[in-house]
Amino acid sequence: MLPALDPQASLAPQYQEYLLALRGAGFQGEIETRYGHRLTYATDNSIYQLLPQAVICPRGKSDLQIALRLAQNEAFAGITFSARGGGTGTNGQSLNTGIIVDLSRHLTQVISIEVEARCAQVQAGVIKDALNDALRPSGLFFSPDLSTSNRATLGGMINTDASGAGSLVYGKTSDHIVSVTAILDDGSELVTAAWDAQARSQLRGRAKQLAESVLALCQDRQGLIAQQFPKLNRFLTGYDLNHAYDPQTDRLDLTRLLCGSEGTLAFIVEACVDLDPLPEQRVLVNIQYDSFDAALRDAPGLVAAQANVVETIDANVLGLAREDVSWHTVAELVEPAGDEELRRFDGINMVEFAGEPEQVEARLLALLARLDQAGSGVLGYKICRARVEIERIYAMRKKAVGLLGNAKGARKPLPFAEDTAVPPERLADFIAEFRALLDAEGLNYGMFGHVDAGVLHVRPALDLCDPADEKLLYSLSDQVAALTQRYGGLMWGEHGRGIRSKYGPAVFGELFDDLRRIKAWFDPDNKLNPGKICTPLGSDAEVMPLETVSRGSFNRQISPLSREQYERAIRCNGNGLCFNYQSETPMCPSYKASGDRLESPKGRAELMRAWLRLLATQGVDMSQYPPKPAPWWQRLANNLSKQPDFSHEVYAGMQSCLACKACSGACPVKVDIPTLRAEFLHHYYGRYLRPLKDHLVAGLEDTLPLQAKFAGAMNALSQNRLSKYVVDKLLGYVDAPALSVPTLTERLGDSQPMTMAQLEQRLKVASDAQRADMVLLVQDPFNSHYDASVVEQGLRLLTKLGLTPLLVPYLPNGKPQHIKGFLDRFKRTAQITTRALNRLSDYGVPMVGLDPALVLTYSDEYVESLGREAVQFEVSMLPSYLLSQRHRWPKVTQVKAKYRLMGHCTESSVRPQGAAEWQTLMGHFGLQLELISVGCCGMAGTYGHERSNLQRSKALYQMHWADSIDAVAAEPLVSGYSCRSQVKRLAGKAMRHPLQALLEQIERELG
Helix, strand or coil: CCCCCCHHHCCCHHHHHHHHHHHHCCCCCEEECCHHHHHHCCCCCCCECCCCCEEEECCCHHHHHHHHHHCCCHHHCCCCEEEECCCCCCCCCCCCCCEEEECCCCCCCEEEEECCCCEEEEECCCEHHHHHHHHHHHCEECCCCCCCCCCCEHHHHHHHCCCCCCHHHHCCHHHHEEEEEEECCCCCEEECCEECHHHHHCCCHHHHHHHHHHHHHHHHCHHHHHHHCCCCCCCCCCCCHHHHEECCCCEEECHHHHCCCCCCCCEEEEEEEECEECCCEEEEEEEEECCHHHHHHHHHHHHHCCCCEEEEEEHHHHHHHHCCCCHHHCHHHHCCCCHHHHHHCCEEEEEEEEECHHHHHHHHHHHHHHHHCCCCCEEEEEEECCHHHHHHHHHHHHCHHHHHCCCCCCCEECCCCCEEECCHHHHHHHHHHHHHHHHHCCCCEEEEEEHHHCEEEEEEEECCCCHHHHHHHHHHHHHHHHHHHHCCCECECCCCCHHHHHHHHHHHCCHHHHHHHHHHHHCCCCCECCCCCCCCCCCCCCCCCCCCCEHHHHHCCCCHHHHHHCHHHHCCCCCCHHHCCCCCCCCCHHHHHHCCHHHCHHHHHHHHHHHHHHHHHCCCCHHHCCCCCCCHHHHHHHHHCCCCCHHHHHHHHHHCCCCCCHHHHHCCCCCCHHHHHHHHHHHHCCCCCCCHHHHHHHHHHHHHHHHHHCHHHHHHHHCCHHHHHHHHHHHCECCCCCCCCCCHHHHHCCCCCCCHHHHHHHHHHCCHHHHHHEEEECCCHHHHHHCHHHHHHHHHHHHHCCCEEEECCCCCCCHHHHHCCCHHHHHHHHHHHHHHHHHHHCCCCCEEECCHHHHHHHHCHHHHHHCCCCCCCCEEEHHHHHHHCHHHCCCCCCCCEEEEEECCHHHHHHCCHHHHHHHHHHHHCCEEEEEECCCCCCCCCCHHHEHHHHHHHHHHHHHHCHHHHHCCCCEEEECCHHHHHHHHHHHCCCCECHHHHHHHHHHHHHC
């Protein structure tokens, strides 16, 4: 049975006609109506799921004006639009069922920077961290901070009036927006400013009408506005009447209405932003407590110490952080020193001082004096002065939101009441009641936030596949809203209202109708992000109910067994870390290359969820599908069939994945797309015939020993122009590397490798003393057959270090089979190799490997396929093993040479300590190694050799590697075979493995 498209996939006739007319009207951007792409925009970081009719990506404001003017046509009266930036909102702000306008694809320019005036003109799609990277050379920065700063856009920040750490000093986004360029519902342009009476008299058209209407309202309601708006640092409202008009200066600024309006009043396309000077000095103090309540109650005193930032994290979040691959980089900066203190450790406050050095030091010393005299509750503290340390701590803190989603079990911490704001002095008592509320329901939860501003992020763990939990969520939401009001606060302190807008009337009272008047003036036909904040006065439209359809309601349609088997897809919570713009990070190369959100881990997870759901609605349980591959003739018939099958759209979305595993390590909730991709391809090719090149890749490891026996002849055959042309046209496979000549066997002579029987006999007869010096080098297919000198020199290095290296006979690894979805073949390969390596492990001799991707396969894919109990052996990375033995060799104190290590993307994500191990090891022998953070080189196994991937492979190399390789600096070293192969192919340079540089140094020192 084929997973046919969802009935929702069909576009409404009015939208079909509009989109056809849009292209005819001169719209230059992308118009996307494919179901998979629409699914990608159907979710954000909230609990909701709303399928849009289409997604459009304007190339500039003129495109947006064309779209909005066209919608004024009476024939398109029902067409609606919602702005989308980074898509990280936690309350469904950018979700809707009309047209999503993605401003993050093309509107990404920092237009100008005025250093003396301390301002910059930016487009709405500029990512916050990208802006600060552009500003750094000028000594300025855009100060509003938030946990999603590496993927949140300025437009999104303005629309939600975002803020985060340090808002007590720096304020929120609206405090730093000088003016905006906005496109109104009729396509007209509005440029805001703080207008005095003279400036207002010069306005024309819609701007004049809006200014006069808002001015009259503000003047009439001054008393009620002052009375109704709570005195909170984080009173994020949108339609901010409290700051839109200043009666003292008679200035009106519509900027304040648009900030926080969530795209319901206009589309913001540009902004002039106010900048702050970078602080000369920063110091971070991490204070440890024996209870979270003690941390909360200590916060007011920390604020009084004139700290710039006071952040808090509870033990639940810290516990999840300890399970993350990056914890080793911050553990010593966060945890108490003593075992007893560590046992009692229940929360931290992070206190930062920033500014002029003398001022920072004085405030720091005052705080330390207070802490040294602290009573019960404080366990100790750690001081961080180095910028790199401070950034690591904040990176961990920023990852906390996503880490909560990695909690074990079906119940996951969910955002719906996660940014409550109350007066800071009442926060501890408020949280005590909040916790009592959750404890009464038996719920787990994590807490962290900005205690200096009275904002705490609380995410109770619920399973929205369970209707009872979904009902409980709505009940809890109402109770928390009432609780915050009782404490003089409100439900939304930081993340906007979105689908929580139902609570607006209770907060604004009489002023709520005034908000509706403003909506009617700006958007009388309710076309702009309808259902959020409020509806136009006089209309019958309503805000979206809290019970708006959730992701859980869709997941609920998937069978429990399928949800369990494909939990990697279900767990995606939309936190969007896979949209990280930073080119030096490994996550996610296919998205970085295309900018297409479908080609991100989030996008692919959405495809998998929809695929599972559509199959389930047809009665197919994916835990048993397909029971066995269809006969070849049936698969051929399916290939030729034109029947609709959503599987093809999933397949297309998966094809660009490089299987680099970056998402499995870098994603806070570990959405492992390469594994999901392999599982999908396994099922997909149970129904369809595979391309011939897949069989070539899957059988490569098995044929390599035979090819190596005739290496010269094979190279002559594979490297000539005619054969390359034939392989390219027949298989779509390009730039096949040449086999090593001389081969590994020829290089080693008669000494190695031994047969498995000979090796086991050698280990069996060895004494304990002999075994203490032995180390088994496990071959990988690519180094052994395409770069044999690395294996040869690896053995020589171990020998020079006084060890007895023994080369394990060649055993296929199976990773290429896994990548291509040959899961049955991979399991057989893994079983054979595991049996052999398990036998060797019984002798207690350590095993090491040279290639990160292949070594990590043993601890990842092997365990996944066979189970932890079956995989009893362990293969260590070479530097990890040598570091454990460094007591054998004296340390060289004088620097003999300098090198750079180009990070391997898989290892950087899954095992980030690997690069630091090489650095420490080489430092022991007098070699200085600089760690270079780079993204994917674009090769990724055989990915870069496929004709269909060639352009993207080259683009990724140029994006991430080319400049670092070409830089005139210390010699770059590359641990991954694929990466060395890519550099040789595209730059014509032969890169060395780090062990080769280390061997050269040891031979120089030891002779």
